[in-house]
Amino acid sequence: MVIVTMADPPSPPGRIRDEAEIPPSAIDLFPRKFGPRIFHLPDRGAVLKVGKSLKMAEAEAMRFVSSRSSIPVPEVYEAYEKNGYGYICMRKVEGVELGETWSSLSDDKKAYVADQLRGYLRELRDMRGDFYGALWNQPSEDIFFCHLCLTSHDNKQYGPFGSRVEYNQGLVEALTNARPGGQLGESENSIIAKISALTEDTKIFSHGDLHLRNILVDGNGKIAAIVDWGSAGFSIPGREYLETKLRARRPDWIKLLDDIFSEDAKADYHILRELDQALILYSGF
Secondary structure (H helix, E strand, O other), rough: OOOOOOOOOOHHHHHHHHHOOOOOOEEEEOOOOOOEEEEEEEOEEEEEEEEEEOOHHHHHHHHHHHHHHOOOOOOOEEEEEEEOEEEEEOOOOEEEHHHHHHHHHHHHHHHHHHHHHHHHHHHHHOOOOOOEEOOOOOOOOHHHOOOOOOOOOOOOOOOOOHHHHHHHHHHHHHHHHHHHOOOOOOOHHHHHHHOOOOOOOEEEEEOOOOOHEEEEOOOOEEEEEEOOHHHHHEOOOOHHHHHHHHOOOOOHHHHHHHOOOOOHHHOOOOHHHHHHHHHHOOOOO
């Protein structure tokens, strides 16, 4: 599943170099990717992430996780906004995307990866907040709030939310905005009833985009870094498992996810999955 946001469409390399402040020696690592662009700065041993939709909460998330856990994340050198663009400069981590090497890993190395992830997920779940949303009390980046809004052409945002009741109300608003003319029917009211019955108010920190491309490993299967924290924030207990499953495609990876996530991390999966499917019914994403 590809999650597309409309705030930062792909730009030709020349255009972003004209509009943003990109060093001449910078190498565009993923010239065809959606969203913010990622450049290698070889003279600094750094990576520069640049985009109009790039938020400073992403840099804060990496600093937050680094200071409160053993989870490996890129060291942030500087983060700022200028002339409509966000910039995050961070240390370049040596490693390859897990997706590139997964099929060639031995069973022992896959088990080693799984054991590391299991521990890191436990650490994330131990990080608690007092609101639902991105750091610095910013709007939530949960997938439910990132689908296309059919009732407005604006870049609709939701939250932050102070309680589960407010969070659930935000879900209802998102579902309403995902319907042509904001008209709800019997099926939507059924989902709303299920959502409203969920009252667990624990606010757990989550990555929100944990897939094979965002996990870097070395040749031995040791996780060198977990990257791309743009969707991170405090959320409901079942958010991380749901979003990770939605992005999973390989059968053995899907099976592994069921093993590394604890049972309490899978809370309300079927209800949340039903909600997400309802949110994309008319828009497709």
